[in-house]
Amino acid sequence: MTSDQQGSATGGSRAGTAEQVLGDEDVLLPELVAHLREHRTRLRQQWATRIGEAHLLQAMTSQEVMAETTSVYDNYVEVLETGSVEALQRYARDLSERIIPRGVETHEVVGIVLLLRDVLARSLFEKYQRDVDLLNRVLDAYEPAANRIANTVAVSFVDERERVIRQQQDAILELSTPVLPVRERLLILPIIGVLDSERARQLTVQLLNGIRRHRARVVVIDITGVPTIDETVANHLVQTVDASRLMGADVIITGLSPDIAQTLVTIGVDLSKMDTVGDLQGGLEEAERMLGYASGRPDGAAGP
Amino acid sequence: MSPGPRLFSILRQGATLIASVHTALDDSQMERFREDLVDRIGRDRARGVVIDVAALDVIDSFATRTLRQITEMARLRGARTVVVGIQPDVAFVIVRLGMDTGSLVTALDLEEGLEYLAARAVPSAGAAR
Numbered sequence: 001m002t003s004d005q006q007g008s009a010t011g012g013s014r015a016g017t018a019e020q021v022l023g024d025e026d027v028l029l030p031e032l033v034a035h036l037r038e039h040r041t042r043l044r045q046q047w048a049t050r051i052g053e054a055h056l057l058q059a060m061t062s063q064e065v066m067a068e069t070t071s072v073y074d075n076y077v078e079v080l081e082t083g084s085v086e087a088l089q090r091y092a093r094d095l096s097e098r099i100i101p102r103g104v105e106t107h108e109v110v111g112i113v114l115l116l117r118d119v120l121a122r123s124l125f126e127k128y129q130r131d132v133d134l135l136n137r138v139l140d141a142y143e144p145a146a147n148r149i150a151n152t153v154a155v156s157f158v159d160e161r162e163r164v165i166r167q168q169q170d171a172i173l174e175l176s177t178p179v180l181p182v183r184e185r186l187l188i189l190p191i192i193g194v195l196d197s198e199r200a201r202q203l204t205v206q207l208l209n210g211i212r213r214h215r216a217r218v219v220v221i222d223i224t225g226v227p228t229i230d231e232t233v234a235n236h237l238v239q240t241v242d243a244s245r246l247m248g249a250d251v252i253i254t255g256l257s258p259d260i261a262q263t264l265v266t267i268g269v270d271l272s273k274m275d276t277v278g279d280l281q282g283g284l285e286e287a288e289r290m291l292g293y294a295s296g297r298p299d300g301a302a303g304p
Numbered sequence: 305m306s307p308g309p310r311l312f313s314i315l316r317q318g319a320t321l322i323a324s325v326h327t328a329l330d331d332s333q334m335e336r337f338r339e340d341l342v343d344r345i346g347r348d349r350a351r352g353v354v355i356d357v358a359a360l361d362v363i364d365s366f367a368t369r370t371l372r373q374i375t376e377m378a379r380l381r382g383a384r385t386v387v388v389g390i391q392p393d394v395a396f397v398i399v400r401l402g403m404d405t406g407s408l409v410t411a412l413d414l415e416e417g418l419e420y421l422a423a424r425a426v427p428s429a430g431a432a433r
Contacts, residue, residue, distance in 0.1 A: 208392030215412055243395035248388070248411035 028141040033081045035127060036120065044073045047112075047119045054115065056108045060099070068095065069112075072153075076116060080145050085152045092156035100157075100164055109157045113150045120146070177203045179210035185217040186287050188280075192225030200236040207240060211249045218287040219244060222280045224255030234269040241274055250275065250290060254283035312337050314344050320352040320421055321345065321383075322414070326359055334370045342377045350383045352421035356414055358389030368403040375407055384424060385409065388417035 036043065048069050051057055057065050071091065079088045096109075124142060128135035176199055180188050187210055191203070207219065221237075223229075229237075241251040253276045256264075264271055277283040311333055314323045323341050345353065355371065357363065363371075375385040386409045390398070398405065411417040 204396060205392070208395060212392060212412070215416075217412070217416075239396070239399040242399040242405075243392075246390045246395040246398060246405065246408075246410045247392065248413075248416055 028138050029080060029145070032124070032138060032142060033077055035123075036077045036080070039123060040073065040077075043119055043123055044069055047073065047116050050115045050119060051112055054111060056111045056115075057104060059102045059104055068099075071095075072112070072116065076120075076149055079149050079152075080142075083145070085148060088149060088152055089156055092153045093160055096157045096160035100161055106154070106157060106161070110150070110154045113153045117146045117150060173199070173202060177206045179206050179214075181214045181216070182284070183288070183291070183293070185215060185291055186220070186284075187211070187214055187216045187218075188220045188222060188284070190222045190225070190280075193227075195223070195226050195229060195233050197232050197236065200233045200240075204236065204240045204243070208243060208247060211244060211247050216249050218290050219249050219251045220254060220280065220283040220287050221251060222254045222283065223260070224257070224280065226260065227257070229260050229263055231267045231269065234264055234267065238269060238271065238274065252277055252283045252286055254278065254280045310336075310340075312340075314341060316344075316348050316350070319350055319425070320354060320418065321348060321350045322354045322356065324356040324359070328360060328362060329367070331366050334367055338370050338374050338377075341374060342381065345378055345381050345383050351425060353378050353383050353385040354414060354417040354421065355385065355387045356389045356417075357387060357394075358391070358413070361391060361394060363390070363394050363398055365401070365403050368398060368405060368408075372404070372406055372408055375409070384421060386411050386417040386420050388413050 048065060051065060051069070052062075057068075060068070072095075075088050075091050079085055099109075121139070121142070124138055125135065128138055176193070177189065177191065180190070182188050187207075189203070189207060189210075195203075207221075210216065211219065237253075241253075244251045251274075253274055255278075256276060275286075277286050311327050311329055312323060312325045314321055316322075321341070321344055323337070325337065329337060341353065341355075344350070353374075355374070357371075360367075371387055375387075378385045388411045390410060409420070411420050
């Protein structure tokens with residue numbers, strides 16, 4: 001009974017505090033905003049100095065840092081005033097778009113926002129240090145808003161970064177498996193870079209459709225630019241060769257590096273059915289021979 | 305054999321039979337296809353057979369085996385067989401599932417298949433009737 005009463009009493013007092021804070025927010029936030037507006041130049045200058053000291057944003061010139069910090073500062077104060085993060089979100093996205101290509105890192109963006117938070121908090125301490133109770137209430141009003149801002153900026157930055165990465169991944173995937181017709185009925189597929197299973201799958205699709213579209217009879221896959229291959233990809237490659245054969249095209253693989261040759265032999269992929277030639281030049285000569293072109297010596301007895 | 309419409313056609317063009325499968329065949333229809341085709345090879349004295357499977361979007365293990373059997377049986381009866389028109393996805397599935405295509409000869413399309421047979425045709429004295 002007593003503990004129950006105690007509990008409800010505590011609960012009541014908590015609710016009271018919450019109400020008080022709500023009331024405080026209405027009164028204190030405008031006061032806060034006015035304070036920040038009043039000392040805008042000094043605080044912003046302080047902030048910029050702190051950024052310089054912390055060696056953040058070094059990819060940008062000091063004028064740019066100045067311009068951006070001014071905008072961020074104004075946006076920051078505006079969010080404190082209105083409580084609406086949408087404008088800030090837009091601005092942060094915009095800012096990220098501008099600074100990501102210049103190599104600004106996530107920790108820098110988070111760092112500068114936290115520095116601003118710190119600079120402003122310190123100025124509040126200074127202003128209200130004589131009245132600890134008031135200081136506490138001011139901080140109660142300030143902290144959640146400041147946290148929300150830091151959160152918004154960081155999340156916007158990371159989102160933008162991820163969007164850029166996704167875009168680049170798509171572009172790379174598109175570029176990664178070109179199918180090039182060199183002569184009638186002859187395709188080459190130069191592959192450069194690491195061949196993972198997703199790329200290998202893409203390669204198969206492109207190759208088989210390319211065979212049908214170009215009515216190819218011989219395909220040269222050049223893997224000179226592939227550093228390593230694992231078992232899954234090797235097996236996939238063998239299957240691709242077999243599938244091409246079912247579509248009436250012979251596949252020649254060229255440019256197997258010593259490393260890859262070693263891997264393939266060690267993991268025991270069955271390559272007996274694979275036609276391999278040392279380099280791309282040899283592969284093309286072999287392909288032309290298979291297609292019945294006289295292989296290219298200009299002074300030879302080559303037919304038309 | 306099983307009643308119902310035939311889902312394949314076998315046409316003669318010179319010494320070559322062109323067999324087209326029009327739609328997916330079930331196992332008994334596949335068997336009927338095999339019987340009819342091997343029978344026609346003898347009757348038409350064919351030296352080459354082109355089997356066009358371009359209309360199929362699935363070729364299962366039974367179909368693969370039947371195609372292989374046809375190739376073997378046709379060879380025993382004196383004709384070369386080439387399977388044409390396997391679709392890209394179908395080709396990859398066949399390989400992926402590890403179906404044994406063994407002696408199967410394949411080409412891109414009908415034209416290629418005919419060219420393959422023409423290039424390997426043995427000029428035989430008995431061909432002219």
